[in-house]
Amino acid sequence: MRYSALALLAEAFRGNAAREPVWREPEPKPAYDVVIVGGGGGGLATAYYLAKVHGLANVAVLEKGWLGSGNIGRNTTIIRSNYLLPGNIPFYEWSMKLWEGLEQDFNYNAMVSQRGVLNLYHSDAQRDAYARRGNAMRLHGVDAELLDRDGVRALAPFLDFENGRFPIRGGLLQRRGGTARHDAVAWGFARGADRRGVDLIQNCEVTGIRIEAGRVKGVETSRGFIGAGKVGLAVAGSTTKLADMAGLRLPIESHVLQAFVSEGLKPAIDCVVTFGSGHFYISQSDKGGLVFGGDLDGYNSYAQRGNLPTIEDVMECGMAIWPGLGRLRVLRHWGGVMDMTMDGSPIIDRTPVEGLYLNAGWCYGGFKATPASGWCFAHLIGRDEPHPAAAALRLDRFATGHVIDERGAGAQPNLQ
Numbered sequence: 001m002r003y004s005a006l007a008l009l010a011e012a013f014r015g016n017a018a019r020e021p022v023w024r025e026p027e028p029k030p031a032y033d034v035v036i037v038g039g040g041g042g043g044l045a046t047a048y049y050l051a052k053v054h055g056l057a058n059v060a061v062l063e064k065g066w067l068g069s070g071n072i073g074r075n076t077t078i079i080r081s082n083y084l085l086p087g088n089i090p091f092y093e094w095s096m097k098l099w100e101g102l103e104q105d106f107n108y109n110a111m112v113s114q115r116g117v118l119n120l121y122h123s124d125a126q127r128d129a130y131a132r133r134g135n136a137m138r139l140h141g142v143d144a145e146l147l148d149r150d151g152v153r154a155l156a157p158f159l160d161f162e163n164g165r166f167p168i169r170g171g172l173l174q175r176r177g178g179t180a181r182h183d184a185v186a187w188g189f190a191r192g193a194d195r196r197g198v199d200l201i202q203n204c205e206v207t208g209i210r211i212e213a214g215r216v217k218g219v220e221t222s223r224g225f226i227g228a229g230k231v232g233l234a235v236a237g238s239t240t241k242l243a244d245m246a247g248l249r250l251p252i253e254s255h256v257l258q259a260f261v262s263e264g265l266k267p268a269i270d271c272v273v274t275f276g277s278g279h280f281y282i283s284q285s286d287k288g289g290l291v292f293g294g295d296l297d298g299y300n301s302y303a304q305r306g307n308l309p310t311i312e313d314v315m316e317c318g319m320a321i322w323p324g325l326g327r328l329r330v331l332r333h334w335g336g337v338m339d340m341t342m343d344g345s346p347i348i349d350r351t352p353v354e355g356l357y358l359n360a361g362w363c364y365g366g367f368k369a370t371p372a373s374g375w376c377f378a379h380l381i382g383r384d385e386p387h388p389a390a391a392a393l394r395l396d397r398f399a400t401g402h403v404i405d406e407r408g409a410g411a412q413p414n415l416q
């Protein structure tokens with residue numbers, strides 16, 4: 001069924017009689033041309049573009065839980081392409097362009113909202129750094145505006161402009177940035193892939209990777225062996241565990257990141273705002289809750305839950321720019337497991353095992369990358385060559401020294 005306003009109306013009159021599950025629940029076949037491990041944003045988008053762009057439909061996505069149970073359904077929904085370095089800008093801008101046509105492309109309402117992303121600056125040095133970033137963006141054809149204090153006040157009058165410790169001097173604004181409904185993104189890609197013949201297999205955990213003579217042959221799973229010509233890993237926070245099954249040691253650590261949503265409010269903030277003197281980002285969902293987050297918990301973990309000191313730290317950062325937040329109640333909070341690389345940038349590349357491909361290292365920012373992550377990974381798997389937009393996101397950059405250290409923080413995952 002193709003979704004449209006007319007179809008919705010027709011179904012209302014028919015009592016939703018023609019409604020079907022959005023994807024099938026197939027049994028796994030003995031073998032596929034391509035097996036993607038991980039039914040998160042990256043895995044589902046890859047399967048979708050493999051089928052749509054590369055005509056490969058003998059593809060399975062294997063997910064150990066339910067589709068979208070990982071970080072794709074746990075993030076704070078921010079999308080943007082306000083990057084500085086040449087290795088990152090083309091990739092994230094390609095993602096932004098895909099976001100702009102995504103809902104029409106996969107015929108699903110993902111609530112993509114280009115409401116603007118505003119990064120506050122609080123000192124002269126930070127203003128200069130943002131001016132440099134904005135110029136780099138504009139040189140690559142990405143929109144960027146440097147606002148002074150009055151420009152910020154016009155957009156976000158509720159912020160604390162009298163704060164002596166963290167004075168708001170202005171902000172870098174990307175108007176095309178914004179938010180998207182994260183789980184709907186997973187569902188849209190899943191539905192689109194399923195309609196093109198991809199098997200989406202839930203409750204199927206990969207427990208081993210079979211390799212013979214240096215070539216991948218398939219995967220051992222909780223539902224038996226599944227043969228594969230090619231295997232793509234898109235398992236985010238579980239990347240090091242899966243790589244271990246193939247005998248690979250990666251420059252990645254897993255860390256927990258928490259997120260929060262408040263009770264519902266009337267419209268209060270119509271763009272995404274980030275704090276420049278601490279790690280804090282906030283937006284308002286269409287239901288009215290304020291959605292926000294901050295830093296990693298700071299220790300290695302595979303647990304999807306965090307600790308109280310980080311919660312306190314996030315709340316302090318929020319209160320520093322918006323004291324009124326202190327009067328709100330937090331409705332829910334949760335954690336996700338992040339695959340942090342040593343330079344803060346992702347990896348989309350082949351591995352030393354023939355036929356085994358890696359999509360990982362998404363750090364704080366893999367949600368905004370979802371469409372390009374899938375597009376470029378599908379290109380790599382389908383054509384066996386890197387997509388030009390992701391050509392710098394190589395695994396060997398850590399050995400050759402061509403790191404893409406966006407924050408200039410070095411090999412410290414908590415600072416990326």
Ligand SMILES: Cc1cc2nc3c(=O)[nH]c(=O)nc-3n(C[C@H](O)[C@H](O)[C@H](O)COP(=O)(O)OP(=O)(O)OC[C@H]3O[C@@H](n4cnc5c(N)ncnc54)[C@H](O)[C@@H]3O)c2cc1C
Nearest residue numbers: 038040041042064070071072075076078206336366367368
């Ligand atoms: C709290 C939080 C806030 C965030 N906020 C933002 C944000 O605002 N903007 C942004 O751009 N990014 C954000 N991110 C990062 C972003 O969500 C992730 O980088 C991105 O979702 C990771 O890619 P993914 O969607 O493919 O991962 P996931 O959704 O985690 O998918 C990986 C899947 O692999 C499955 N899997 C793991 N092991 C196996 C196995 N052995 N067999 C089968 N399946 C397996 C998992 O169950 C999971 O479903 C945030 C992350 C968190 C946790």
